[in-house]
Amino acid sequence: MGRRSHLGAAITFAALLAAAACGSPNPAGAGGDTGKYGFAAAAQQDGKLVVWVDSTRLDAAKAYQKAHPDAQLDIVTYDGNANGSNTLKTKVQLFDRAREGWPDVVFTTDNNTASWASQGNNAFVATLSEGLIDKSTLDDFAQGALDVCTVDGKVYCLRNDLAQVVLWYNKTLLDQFGYTVPKTWEEYEALGEKVAAEHPGYIIGTAGDAWAPEIYMWGAECPANQVTGPKAITVKATDAKCVRAAKMIDKLVANKTMSMAPLFGPDFAKNLGDKVLMLPGPAWYGGAVFQGTIKTPAGQLAVADPLHWADQSEPVTGNVGGGTWWLSRHTAHLDAAKDFITWITTADEYQVALSPGYPAYSAAATKWLTKQQDSGYYAGDIAAPLTAAAGQVWSGWGSPEFSQEAVWAKTVIPGQTDGKTVESLLPDWQTAIEQQAQVFGYQVKK
Numbered sequence: 472m473g474r475r476s477h478l479g480a481a482i483t484f485a486a487l488l489a490a491a492a493c494g495s496p497n498p499a500g501a502g503g504d505t506g507k508y509g510f511a512a513a514a515q516q517d518g519k520l521v522v523w524v525d526s527t528r529l530d531a532a533k534a535y536q537k538a539h540p541d542a543q544l545d546i547v548t549y550d551g552n553a554n555g556s557n558t559l560k561t562k563v564q565l566f567d568r569a570r571e572g573w574p575d576v577v578f579t580t581d582n583n584t585a586s587w588a589s590q591g592n593n594a595f596v597a598t599l600s601e602g603l604i605d606k607s608t609l610d611d612f613a614q615g616a617l618d619v620c621t622v623d624g625k626v627y628c629l630r631n632d633l634a635q636v637v638l639w640y641n642k643t644l645l646d647q648f649g650y651t652v653p654k655t656w657e658e659y660e661a662l663g664e665k666v667a668a669e670h671p672g673y674i675i676g677t678a679g680d681a682w683a684p685e686i687y688m689w690g691a692e693c694p695a696n697q698v699t700g701p702k703a704i705t706v707k708a709t710d711a712k713c714v715r716a717a718k719m720i721d722k723l724v725a726n727k728t729m730s731m732a733p734l735f736g737p738d739f740a741k742n743l744g745d746k747v748l749m750l751p752g753p754a755w756y757g758g759a760v761f762q763g764t765i766k767t768p769a770g771q772l773a774v775a776d777p778l779h780w781a782d783q784s785e786p787v788t789g790n791v792g793g794g795t796w797w798l799s800r801h802t803a804h805l806d807a808a809k810d811f812i813t814w815i816t817t818a819d820e821y822q823v824a825l826s827p828g829y830p831a832y833s834a835a836a837t838k839w840l841t842k843q844q845d846s847g848y849y850a851g852d853i854a855a856p857l858t859a860a861a862g863q864v865w866s867g868w869g870s871p872e873f874s875q876e877a878v879w880a881k882t883v884i885p886g887q888t889d890g891k892t893v894e895s896l897l898p899d900w901q902t903a904i905e906q907q908a909q910v911f912g913y914q915v916k917k
Contacts, residue, residue: 509601509625510594510800519543520807521574523559525551527827528578528631528794534821535814542807551580551794554681555874560587567593575802576811578631580794582619585627586872587911588797590701597800600626603809608817614862616831619870620795622701629816631794632755632828633836635777635860636686639756640749642773642850644673648748655781656691659751660719666748667726673748677739678720678893679731679884681876682791686751689789689868691716691780695904698869704908705916708901715780717893724887731887740765751778753791754829754857762848773850777860787865793831829857836861872911878903 505511522544524532532546552559559579566572573595577584588595600609604626609617612630620628638659640652648670653659663675678687688695693713697705707713723729732739744765750756757774761767777788796812798805815821822835823842830836840854882903886896905915 508603509598512597512805513801513803515805516803518804519545520576520802520804520811521545521547522811523547523549523574523577525549525553525578525580527551530825531578531631531815531821534818534825535811538814538818538820539810542811547574551578552584553580555581555877555880557874559584563588563595567595573799573801575799575804575808577797577799578794579797580792581874582793582795582870583872583874584795584797585620585622586698586701586870589622589625589627595797595799595801596627597798597802598625598627599629599798603798603805604629604813608813611817611833612831613833613836615864615866616793616861618866619793620797628795628797629812630831631796631816632826633831633861633864634753634755634791634793634828635857635864636690636751636753636789636791637777637856637860638749638751638775639761640773640775641747641767641771643771644748650748652775653778654776656716656719656778657781659778660722663723663726663728666728670748671727673746674728674730674743675749676723676729676751677732677734678724678729678887679733679736681880681884683720684875684879684883685789685791685868686753687716687720687789688713689865690751690777690787692783692787692865692867694867695900696869696871696875697867698871699916700914702913703916704869704871704904704913706901706904706908707917708904709897712780713897714894717897721892721894724893734760735764753793754860755791755827757843757849757853758827769848770850772848774853774856776856777863786863788860788863789868790864794828829861871908871913873907875904878907 520543522532524546526548529548532544536542536544550556550558559577584596597603609626613633616630616633617626620626650662653662666673666675691712693716694710695706695708695713699705720729724731730743732743747765761772779786796816798808798812802808817832817835819835819838822830822832823838826839830839840857844853882900883893883896887893908915
């Protein structure tokens, strides 16, 4: 569950500053592309490596410490930038003014950091693809895995896990009801109508969480969020591809086969836990939702290829987060920071043995899938659909400086709660994205 940190503990402002103050007191030079690795590194010195993680990634930091007993780590827990909190940016701006206090390594549950932290004279994150991380290592990540943190052809992060959307379904219930696993969104919508008529109360999806657009709109190739440059974005939220996805959501919400209850809310597991026939959702749903939240019994849960629209030239899917590791260009412990993020994202000791999400590093992903399959929890093969989906995430959905989830949560979900359709709210969504983009200095194209 690389991008969810509902269990994460946000530390207090004072505690965060105190812990981060252990970071480099020697700021890097100007943010221009100078120096051995494409940035002006800080003066190097001995000392503790300051690592910020969310609560879920504490195991990662502890695994590194266990494997490297001589390493000096100062591990700080924060909210992981979850749900558009913007915590990291706020703190970095504070450290920029103080000219000290930056952490050396940071984990985020979102993929937006490169859009702001790689820019300007006060750039925070280090370029990794200019010789700091071996090209062979970068090439061994899944196809497209590093796109979310690539700006002007330069890579700024190592991806912890992927969150490709697939179709999760309860094979026991599907067989009992005599239904066939849908392959297209059209078949999925038709199945929803049958379920509403024949098995009322059962659901095939949810739309009550802020990441709903990353499942349904992203997978529809809805051009609502296309970042075309460091400060340029194209927003076409009323495009026909967005409209048909919205109509599908509206139809299934209306017939009650798509729930508006938040997946991690207090009532979902209690009222709907045993009524989930299927859910389109990211790779981390298997552990976080089905095993952890609604506790689907072993041997029932299966995975199918991501749904696609019948007229799409090639099947594509969406993505709900996927955690990322960033290295600060201000670090005075560059070698230690490099070793940490490389080990964390590639080593079997964490990625295979402990990681709750689908590893972005291909070799680890293969072993992780084998481990999941061997657990006996899943019904049938999960490797083929998850592996295929990892390479099918549509590249047209951008990662701007602002949170698309926050925009959807403030604009669309309240409207749905008031009885409005998503289709009728698309113009409001368009306006909200435009306005948020302009606040952050983007040039908006419609």
